Amino acid sequence: MSKSGDDGGGGGEHIPVLLAEVLAAADVRPGQRWIDGTFGRGGHSRALLEGGASVLGLDQDSAAEDAARALEAQWPEQFTWKQRNFKELKTCSIEHGWDKVDGILLDLGVSSPQLDAPERGFSFRAEGPLDMRMDRRGGPTAADLVNELPEGELSRLFYEHGGEREARRVARALAARRQRAPFRTTTDLATVVAETLPHRRAGGIHPATKVFQALRISVNREEEALLAALPQAVEIMKPGAVLAVISFHSGEDRVVKQFLRERGSEWLDTPRHPNTVKNPTHHLDRVKRFLPSNEEIEKNPRARSARLRVAVRNKEPIL
Numbered sequence: 001m002s003k004s005g006d007d008g009g010g011g012g013e014h015i016p017v018l019l020a021e022v023l024a025a026a027d028v029r030p031g032q033r034w035i036d037g038t039f040g041r042g043g044h045s046r047a048l049l050e051g052g053a054s055v056l057g058l059d060q061d062s063a064a065e066d067a068a069r070a071l072e073a074q075w076p077e078q079f080t081w082k083q084r085n086f087k088e089l090k091t092c093s094i095e096h097g098w099d100k101v102d103g104i105l106l107d108l109g110v111s112s113p114q115l116d117a118p119e120r121g122f123s124f125r126a127e128g129p130l131d132m133r134m135d136r137r138g139g140p141t142a143a144d145l146v147n148e149l150p151e152g153e154l155s156r157l158f159y160e161h162g163g164e165r166e167a168r169r170v171a172r173a174l175a176a177r178r179q180r181a182p183f184r185t186t187t188d189l190a191t192v193v194a195e196t197l198p199h200r201r202a203g204g205i206h207p208a209t210k211v212f213q214a215l216r217i218s219v220n221r222e223e224e225a226l227l228a229a230l231p232q233a234v235e236i237m238k239p240g241a242v243l244a245v246i247s248f249h250s251g252e253d254r255v256v257k258q259f260l261r262e263r264g265s266e267w268l269d270t271p272r273h274p275n276t277v278k279n280p281t282h283h284l285d286r287v288k289r290f291l292p293s294n295e296e297i298e299k300n301p302r303a304r305s306a307r308l309r310v311a312v313r314n315k316e317p318i319l
């Protein structure tokens, strides 16, 4: 899958991000059990299947189904897909009959096909309903948040999930405008944000980029799902199993990095007892980070902000 930035544009080409690095870390062998928690269009799953692994693919978006059914037809014994949220990673694994697995991959965020479909409402470049739900079976849309959240909440959300430095100013402008007419479309919102931040226009990213990112993360409760999934991943990993997480913006990478630090440190580095107390949750070793090569970024500009973090499960029991 060509990975999305929050730039709202692009071609939707099918290029899995950091694939060579994932495969090198995964060291896939026939008969292994892998969970691809973010199936998308199956670029990574396909490569794992070609390596001989059995794969359970999850995606909360029904739009993943066609690609998933094609892989199920090609590898009926090895591949299964379910429309599920990876925040239920452990339950999904156990329901599939796998109490332990050899590897877990999370390639976070939205896919190019999601971003490039105007009717999904992820992009500020094309007019569409202000939706942004990956799972359209329920839950509030981006329009619901923009039209109904208190101004202070909106401001916090833009700052915390988008890193928008002028969050208050934007929230104030949106609150004033929605009193006259609620927001319904992506371009309507993008225009009002751009009008509120006219000084941003010269040369840089679109002024609405961070607001759109923040709304997408909030609508899909992305941080919550990631925080729920990471400890479950460790619980179902066999000793020697690989965890690989590709993140796309600094907020989600921080969550992954922090988790790997907590589970990857042998010693608790407390101010009173530096490096003298064993970390009771030391479950991971060989923690590494990979960035896309210049060559990959050239071929797939959307890979430019991708970061892959991997770790290997050790033998420490979960207490």
Ligand SMILES: C[S@@+](CC[C@H](N)C(=O)[O-])C[C@H]1O[C@@H](n2cnc3c(N)ncnc32)[C@H](O)[C@@H]1O
Binding pocket: 001, 003, 004, 015, 016, 017, 037, 038, 039, 040, 041, 042, 043, 044, 045, 058, 059, 060, 061, 064, 084, 085, 086, 087, 107, 108, 109, 110, 111, 134, 225
């Ligand atoms: C970047 S794409 C993955 C692309 C995939 N690796 C490929 O090669 O085609 C991310 C996918 O994960 C899905 N997704 C994001 N968060 C999810 C969650 N919490 N649970 C399940 N699926 C999720 C999205 O719907 C999207 O299809």
